Amino acid sequence: MKTVLKNIDYLVTMNEKREELKDAYVVVEDGIIIDVGKGTPPPGDVEIDLAGRIITPGFVNTHHHFYQSLFRSVKEVASAKLFDWLVFLYERWKNLDNEAIYVSSKVAIYEMMMSGVTTTTDMLYLHPKGRSEFIDSEIEAARSTGVRFHPTRGSMSLSRKDGGLPPDTVVQSEREIIEDSVRLIEKYHDREKHSMLRIALAPCSPFSVTEESMVRTAELAGQYDVLLHTHLAETRDEDDFCIEKKGLRPVDFMEKVGWLNERSWFAHLVWLSDEDIKKLAGHDCGMAHCPSSNMRLGSGIARVKEMKEAGMRIGLAVDGSSSNDTGNMLLEIRNALMLQRVLKGADALTPRDVLEFATLGGARVLRMDDFIGSVEVGKSADLAAFRLDTLSMSGGLSDPVASLVLCDPHKSDMVMINGKIRVQNGRVIDSELPGLIKRHNEISSKLIGGEY
Incomplete structure (x- = not known):
C-alpha cells in the first residue's frame, strides 16, 4: 500500500546536500520511502x-x-550532585520489578514520541537480585509502542563494599553479565537493514564495574559485532575517582581496556581535555550529548563545538527522567544550541547543526545511518511533523527550520515510524494510555515511599 504525504510546507531532508524542500511530498510503501519531491505528488492508496x-x-x-x-523530581535529591543523587536513588531502584520496567518503558517512549522521537536506545543497568529478564520486559514494551529500539544490556559488577557506588543488591557477577548479554544478542539482535531491534552492551560506568568486565565486554562486542556504550567523563568527581582508583583519567582508562574504537559511543563527555577529544575523534568514537541532564545535575558543559570540529559523531539524548526530568527531545535540541553559545558565543552552533545532531547525527552514533536519519529514497519511513500555525510559532515563518529550534512547537503533530502513524493530531495512538499513566503513578508512589 502506498501512502502519500503531500502539501508539506517545509521538508528538512538531511540528505547529502542538506536540501530543504517547499511544497513537498513523500511517498511511502511497505515502511520504506520510495519517492521524495516537490509539487504535485503521484496518487496513493x-x-x-x-x-x-x-x-x-x-x-x-x-x-x-x-x-x-518513575522517579522524576524526587524531593530529597532535587538539588543533589551526581554521586549523592545516585547513592540515594539506588536504595529505591533496588525494588524495581518487571512490571515497573514495562510500565515505565512505555511511558518514557511515548513521552519522547510526542516530541518527534522515532528511534531510541536505553541503558538498563539495574538487575536486582532475585529478578531477571528486565531487558526482555522493556523490549516487550517498546514493541507495543512501535518505536525503533536499540537497547543496551547495562551492567554493574562493582558494589559499595568493593569500592563502587551501588549496593550489593543491584550488582551481578561477571559470569551473570556475560551469559545474559549473549542470551539477549542471540535472541533479539537483528543486523538487517531497516531493523526495528538491535542490542548493544553497556557496562554502566568506570566506577560501577570492574576493569575485567570492561575488557570482557569489549571482546564480546567484537565477537558478536555489536556496539558498546557507557557513561564517561560526566563530572569532575568521576575524573577524580578514576585517577584515584585506576591511576588514569577516564578517556585514558577507556583506551587501556580496549574501548576506543568505532563500536563505542559515550554518554556525556563533559570533562575532556584537548588530547581526550583528539583521541576520541581519532578512534571514531561517538557521543550522546545530554545538555538538560548536565545542567540539572550541575555536571558542566560539554565541549561540543570542539568535538564537532574534530569530526566526532554526535547525537543528542534526553538521559534518564530523574536527571532531566523530562523526555522532550525538542528541549534537548534547543538546550544543546544555547549551552554552546553560553561558552563560545552566538555563532558556536547553528539551529541546523543541532537539528542534525538530533537526526542524522544520532543515526550515525547508533550506526544506523544507512537506513534512518534522513528523508530520502530507500530509507525507513521515520518522520516527524510539527504545526507551523501555533501560537508559539507565530511570527517565526521567515525560517521555519530555525524556528523549530529557537521557538517552541511544544509537541509533534504527527509521527510516522517504519511507515506507520504512531502520533496523530498531536496525540499518541493508544487507547490504553490513561490507564498506563495511572498505573505508572501508582508504582512510582510506592517505590519512592518504600512500599513497593
Whole structure:
C-alpha cells in the first residue's frame, strides 16, 4: 500500500546536500520511502495532507534510562550532585520489578514520541537480585509502542563494599553479565537493514564495574559485532575517582581496556581535555550529548563545538527522567544550541547543526545511518511533523527550520515510524494510555515511599 504525504510546507531532508524542500511530498510503501519531491505528488492508496507543517527525519535519542520516569523530581535529591543523587536513588531502584520496567518503558517512549522521537536506545543497568529478564520486559514494551529500539544490556559488577557506588543488591557477577548479554544478542539482535531491534552492551560506568568486565565486554562486542556504550567523563568527581582508583583519567582508562574504537559511543563527555577529544575523534568514537541532564545535575558543559570540529559523531539524548526530568527531545535540541553559545558565543552552533545532531547525527552514533536519519529514497519511513500555525510559532515563518529550534512547537503533530502513524493530531495512538499513566503513578508512589 502506498501512502502519500503531500502539501508539506517545509521538508528538512538531511540528505547529502542538506536540501530543504517547499511544497513537498513523500511517498511511502511497505515502511520504506520510495519517492521524495516537490509539487504535485503521484496518487496513493492513502493520502495525508500536511499543509501548514514542517517535516523532519524522526529524532534519534542516543541515551536514556526508561525506568527513571518513575522517579522524576524526587524531593530529597532535587538539588543533589551526581554521586549523592545516585547513592540515594539506588536504595529505591533496588525494588524495581518487571512490571515497573514495562510500565515505565512505555511511558518514557511515548513521552519522547510526542516530541518527534522515532528511534531510541536505553541503558538498563539495574538487575536486582532475585529478578531477571528486565531487558526482555522493556523490549516487550517498546514493541507495543512501535518505536525503533536499540537497547543496551547495562551492567554493574562493582558494589559499595568493593569500592563502587551501588549496593550489593543491584550488582551481578561477571559470569551473570556475560551469559545474559549473549542470551539477549542471540535472541533479539537483528543486523538487517531497516531493523526495528538491535542490542548493544553497556557496562554502566568506570566506577560501577570492574576493569575485567570492561575488557570482557569489549571482546564480546567484537565477537558478536555489536556496539558498546557507557557513561564517561560526566563530572569532575568521576575524573577524580578514576585517577584515584585506576591511576588514569577516564578517556585514558577507556583506551587501556580496549574501548576506543568505532563500536563505542559515550554518554556525556563533559570533562575532556584537548588530547581526550583528539583521541576520541581519532578512534571514531561517538557521543550522546545530554545538555538538560548536565545542567540539572550541575555536571558542566560539554565541549561540543570542539568535538564537532574534530569530526566526532554526535547525537543528542534526553538521559534518564530523574536527571532531566523530562523526555522532550525538542528541549534537548534547543538546550544543546544555547549551552554552546553560553561558552563560545552566538555563532558556536547553528539551529541546523543541532537539528542534525538530533537526526542524522544520532543515526550515525547508533550506526544506523544507512537506513534512518534522513528523508530520502530507500530509507525507513521515520518522520516527524510539527504545526507551523501555533501560537508559539507565530511570527517565526521567515525560517521555519530555525524556528523549530529557537521557538517552541511544544509537541509533534504527527509521527510516522517504519511507515506507520504512531502520533496523530498531536496525540499518541493508544487507547490504553490513561490507564498506563495511572498505573505508572501508582508504582512510582510506592517505590519512592518504600512500599513497593
